[in-house]
Amino acid sequence: MKKYTYISVSTDPILSYQDIVEYAKSLQGLTDFLHCDVMDGKFVPKTTFDYNLIKTINANCLLPLDVHLMVSEPRDDIKKYIEAGANIITVHYEAFEDKNKLVETIKYIKDHNVLAGISLKPETSFKEIKPYCYDVDVVLVMSVTPGASGQKFGNYAYPKIKEIDAFRKENQLNFKIEVDGGVNTENAKLLTNLGVDILVSGSCVYKASNREEVINSLRG
Ligand code: DX5
Ligand code: ZN
Numbered sequence: 649m650k651k652y653t654y655i656s657v658s659t660d661p662i663l664s665y666q667d668i669v670e671y672a673k674s675l676q677g678l679t680d681f682l683h684c685d686v687m688d689g690k691f692v693p694k695t696t697f698d699y700n701l702i703k704t705i706n707a708n709c710l711l712p713l714d715v716h717l718m719v720s721e722p723r724d725d726i727k728k729y730i731e732a733g734a735n736i737i738t739v740h741y742e743a744f745e746d747k748n749k750l751v752e753t754i755k756y757i758k759d760h761n762v763l764a765g766i767s768l769k770p771e772t773s774f775k776e777i778k779p780y781c782y783d784v785d786v787v788l789v790m791s792v793t794p795g796a797s798g799q800k801f802g803n804y805a806y807p808k809i810k811e812i813d814a815f816r817k818e819n820q821l822n823f824k825i826e827v828d829g830g831v832n833t834e835n836a837k838l839l840t841n842l843g844v845d846i847l848v849s850g851s852c853v854y855k856a857s858n859r860e861e862v863i864n865s866l867r868g
Contacts, residue, residue: 653840653867656681656714656826658850660797665701671854672709678863681714681736683828683848685797688719691743692795699728706733714846716767716828718794719743723753730760738765738788738826741777754783765826769794770802774811784823786846787812792829797850801830806842813843836866 657679662668672682684702689695702713712735719725722739729737737757744750750766757764765786768777770793781787789812791805805827812825826846827839836847847866856862 651840651845653836653844654680654824654846655853655863655866656683656846656848657853657863658683658685658797658828658848660685660696660850661854665697665704668697668701669705669708672705672711675859676710678860679711679853681846682709682711683850684713684715684734685850686715686717686719687795688721690720691740692718694795699725699732702729702732702734712736714738714826714848716765716788716848717743723749726753726756730757730762734762736763736765736786738767738786740767740769740794741772741780742769747780750780751783754780758783758785767794767828770804774808774815778815781812781815781823782819782821786824786826788826788828788848789844790829791827791831794829797854799830801832801835805829806838809839809842809844816843831866833862833865837868840868 659668662671687694687696714736715734716738754764763785765788766784767788769790791802792799824845827844828848831847831849832852
């Protein structure tokens with residue numbers, strides 16, 4: 649059976665909350681997930697939105713919500729994101745000074761029947777996060793510096809993805825590999841061939857004159 653590639657369209661290119669909700673509604677039936685980029689102005693320079701908007705999006709559209717927390721204190725609001733209806737909650741490895749708290753947070757998310765993801769910045773090696781990947785549902789590879797859509801894909805992500813896929817196979821793990829940043833119709837096929845299951849797309853889908861066509865072409 650051909651492997652299915654999930655598409656998670658990012659909210660990041662949109663500025664107003666109302667427009668994000670409208671964008672989400674317009675993507676129903678086209679994308680598999682809405683990738684909600686939460687930024688707190690500390691972990692990354694930009695500030696976006698919090699669980700309140702996740703709640704509003706969830707109340708207004710049918711899309712599963714893939715929440716990417718680019719925040720310095722992810723533990724503070726996890727409960728609120730769960731209550732708001734997030735389907736995947738991904739936290740950054742780098743946001744946890746005390747890695748026991750990272751383990752606790754992943755467990756907390758999963759115990760509440762939400763999928764848990766761990767993300768790593770470009771400068772973090774997979775080796776570092778490996779011990780925490782046995783219990784996650786998603787490993788999200790950043791292929792740009794977190795904080796903004798529209799950046800160029802970083803080629804350093806290719807060997808990282810290969811390494812993660814090899815680790816997954818060796819250990820017979822079932823987590824999904826998600827890649828975020830600079831994904832486009834040119835690199836999508838290579839990424840899925842390397843083992844990526846979920847492609848995040850911000851600007852490539854947002855800028856397209858025919859979004860359905862672009863999403864289908866990303867999916868391959
Ligand atoms: C970057 C965000 C991404 C971003 C992707 O900090 O995490 O989700 O919006 O946008 P593109 O696809 O334009 O790189
Ligand atoms: Zn993201």
